[in-house]
Amino acid sequence: MPDEPTYHFVLLRHGQSQWNQENRFTGWTDIALTAQGRQETRQAAQALKAAGISFDYACTSILRRAVESLAILVDEMHLQSLPIERTWRLNERHYGGLQGLNKTETANRLGWALVRYWRRSYAGRPPALEFDDHRHPRFDPLYAAVPRASLPATESLKDTELRVARYWNTTIRPLLQGGLRVLILAHGNSLRALVRYLEQIPPAQAPELDVPTAIPLIYRANADFTRYQRVALDRLGSDPHT
Numbered sequence: 675m676p677d678e679p680t681y682h683f684v685l686l687r688h689g690q691s692q693w694n695q696e697n698r699f700t701g702w703t704d705i706a707l708t709a710q711g712r713q714e715t716r717q718a719a720q721a722l723k724a725a726g727i728s729f730d731y732a733c734t735s736i737l738r739r740a741v742e743s744l745a746i747l748v749d750e751m752h753l754q755s756l757p758i759e760r761t762w763r764l765n766e767r768h769y770g771g772l773q774g775l776n777k778t779e780t781a782n783r784l785g786w787a788l789v790r791y792w793r794r795s796y797a798g799r800p801p802a803l804e805f806d807d808h809r810h811p812r813f814d815p816l817y818a819a820v821p822r823a824s825l826p827a828t829e830s831l832k833d834t835e836l837r838v839a840r841y842w843n844t845t846i847r848p849l850l851q852g853g854l855r856v857l858i859l860a861h862g863n864s865l866r867a868l869v870r871y872l873e874q875i876p877p878a879q880a881p882e883l884d885v886p887t888a889i890p891l892i893y894r895a896n897a898d899f900t901r902y903q904r905v906a907l908d909r910l911g912s913d914p915h916t
Contacts, residue, residue, distance in 0.1 A: 680897070681851070681895045683855070683856045683892075683893055684727065684729070684891065684892050685858050685890070685891040686891070687860065687887050687888060688707065688739045688743035688887065689715040689743050689888045690707065690708050690711035692707070693774075694708075698776055699780070701773040702766060702773070702811055704814075707742050711743070715743045715746040720750060721890065722907075725907050727892070728751065728753070731757050731759070731849050731857070732758045733759045733760075733856065733859070734764060735766070744859045762816070763840065763841040765860075765864060766862065766863055767829045767830075767833075768827070768829040769828070772792065772800045774809070795831070796831050796880040797832050799829065803828065805827070831863060831870070835867035835870060835871050838864050839868070839871045866884070866885050872902045892904065
């Protein structure tokens with residue numbers, strides 16, 4: 675995209691969480707980082723800083739593992755005055771009744787093909803939480819201000835993409851158009867959904883999409899946000915426009 679103004683932004687998944695380590699379905703369960711996750715995030719921050727990358731604004735979910743990762747990054751990059759917006763729309767995909775279960779044990783019990791369909795397909799939804807299940811987000815004070823009809827009991831990657839894409843178009847894209855350097859720090863599936871949406875990857879290829887913990891994904895967008903290109907870490911400086 676050398677002949678037109680471009681915009682840069684960074685996607686970053688939080689560091690390893692306790693339930694990542696324990697191989698559990700996490701979803702909207704509010705789980706902390708492990709020591710490894712905190713170290714992964716520090717290393718990501720150091721790599722960004724070494725590459726001359728900085729930020730004017732950050733967007734993250736309201737889940738602890740993402741909020742904690744962002745706090746580590748802010749400290750490591752000396753960005754204490756960075757404006758931060760927290761939103762449930764960047765939350766991890768809601769895993770419904772699978773939340774808290776061990777992935778391997780569940781696959782052995784229910785079948786690997788079914789569990790892979792729930793985990794990796796574009797449209798597959800895990801079993802929904804019952805309305806009175808204590809794990810339902812309507813019981814969590816974090817979501818007291820969210821309309822009850824918007825709170826999921828389960829989600830597919832497609833469902834997750836709808837809420838993430840809406841937030842991209844109403845909030846993140848205008849920030850970029852205003853010349854701000856933006857960090858989006860979220861989760862494996864909310865970022866998978868955003869990557870699929872931005873790059874227009876066919877749904878059939880969704881199972882192959884993966885976003886590892888604490889590895890920065892740097893993007894360049896063209897002037898009208900119709901094309902997106904990943905950029906190597908050492909090729910992007912602190913200037914948001916080229």
